Amino acid sequence: MSEDDARRRDAEDPGHRSLFLIPPAQGGNHEECAYFAGNSLGLQPRATRDELLSDLDSWATLGVEGHMDGGRPWVRYNELLTEPAARLVGALPEETVVMNTLTVNLHLLMVSFYRPRGERTRILIEESAFPSDRYAVRSHVRFHGLDPDLDVVATADPPAYLAAEGDKVALVLLGGVNYLTGELLDIPRITRAGHAAGAKVGWDLAHAAGNVPLELHAWGPDFGAWCTYKYLNSGPGALGGVFVHQRHLDDPSIQRFEGWWSTEPDTRFRMDPVCAPPKSADAWQISNPPVYAMSPVRTSLELFDRVGMTELRARSVRLTAYLESLLDGWCTVVTPRAPERRGCQLSLRVPDADGLSRRLSRAHGVIADSRNPDILRLAPTPLYSTYHDCWRAAEALRKEL
Known part of the structure; x- marks a missing residue:
């Protein structure tokens, strides 16, 4: 396919690139880079800087009174993010909260939902789980006095393992989209299998949120957690x-860690000696929210609300299929070919993935990323990637390979 064809497709299917700041190319013949690393760090929306400065102005002009006054009072700032975050992942507002960072949240959730008893002690993860997930689950197993080499089990086929050994599994904790291969797991099916086996089920949605449509309330996992620096920019x-x-929000038997922000907001400043947690995911909060860290998340969620996951998913399918067609026959793609089994990421098996990634950037202005030893990841994100970016990546790979 020609460069002119890529330009024509961009004219017909333009996306929302103008809403983002595109880094300059470090090499090649183009002013802007072709950016395929949104699965690691999304690009900056143009609105982020002004919105963040607006929030900083409240501190400058109001001081401590900014907690209660100003356009976005800090004391309830976190609530501005709840409904758009819930819409993004297909949840109810009371089921959703923005707080902390991903692995911290997984630890707090495992306090509640990994409760080993008797022979039901195992945590089930996927075979190529992200390392920090492995570290987190192994530390929880050790915390309970168990052996992580025995009680953390990695499998390539969760439903089959659950059918055979489910009575020994306390928690299923899998990545919704696998970070290495880009495969989208069958979240509702695996959730049903985990519950049928008597286990709790949680999902790390770092590579799924903002990438694929989610219906967490309807699918019914016990919990989920995601980051906002990848596809959520x-x-x-x-x-x-x-x-x-x-179903867990009014269950007094669930153990949680508590702190200043775990208690009911309407009575928080009575300074009661005993926490009174609300019947919502807010009860899992601990410290008061960092407003200036929340500001870019709010800006991003507003953008996703405006564009919508239905439109983004449709364009994602088109872009990724186009990139795949450019690579067909001469590049080894390890990501599933069926659109319903993947997000936007394509993972390629290549020699010297690290070196290739550096050459793509320095010689061609194409930013991808690598995972040792032999995986190159390309993620054409539908908000800001273009068909011409895909054409540039394929041409650069041809020259380098």
Whole structure:
């Protein structure tokens, strides 16, 4: 396919690139880079800087009174994010809260939902789980006096393992979209299998939120957690989101860690000596929210509300299929070919993935990323990637490979 064809497709299917700041190319013949690393760090929306400065102005002009006054009072700032975050992941507002970062949230949720008893002690993860998920679950198993080499089980086929060994599984914790292969797991099916086996089920949605449509309330997992610095474009180290299913929100038997923001907001400043948690996911909060970390998340969620996941998913399918067609026959793609089994990411098996990634950037202005030893990841994100970006990536790969 020609460069002219790519330009024609962009004219017909333009996306929302103008809403983002595109980094300059470090090499090649184009002014802007072709950016395929939104699965690691999304690009900055143009609105983020002005919105963040507006929130900073409240501190400058109001001081401590900014907690109660100004356009967006800090004391309830976190509530501005709840409904758009809930819409993004298909949850009820009371099931959703934006707080902390991803692995911190997974730890807090495992306090509640990993409760080993008797022979039901195992945590089930996917075979190529992200390392930090492995570290987190192994530490919880050790915390309970168990052996992580025995009680953390990685499998390539969760439903089959649950059918055979489910009576020994306390928690299923899987990545919704696998970080390495880009495969979209069958979240509702695996959730049903986990519950049928008597286990709790949670999902790490770091590579799913903002990438694929989610219906967490309807699918019924016990919990989920996600970050907002990848497809949600909220900046490096940005706050994460948490889902706790409605059926758990009024259950006094669930253990949680508590702090200043775990108690009912309407009575928080009575300074009562005992926490009175609300019947919502807000009860899993601990400290008061970092307003200036929440500001870019709010800006991003407003953008997703405006564009909508239905439109983004449809364009994502088109873009990724186009990139795949450019690579067909001469590149090894390890991501499933069926659109319903993947998000936007394509993972390629290549020699010297790290070196190739550097050459793509320095010689061609194409930013991808690598995972040792032999996986190159390309994520044409539907908000700002273009068909011409895809054409540039394929041409650069041809020259380098």
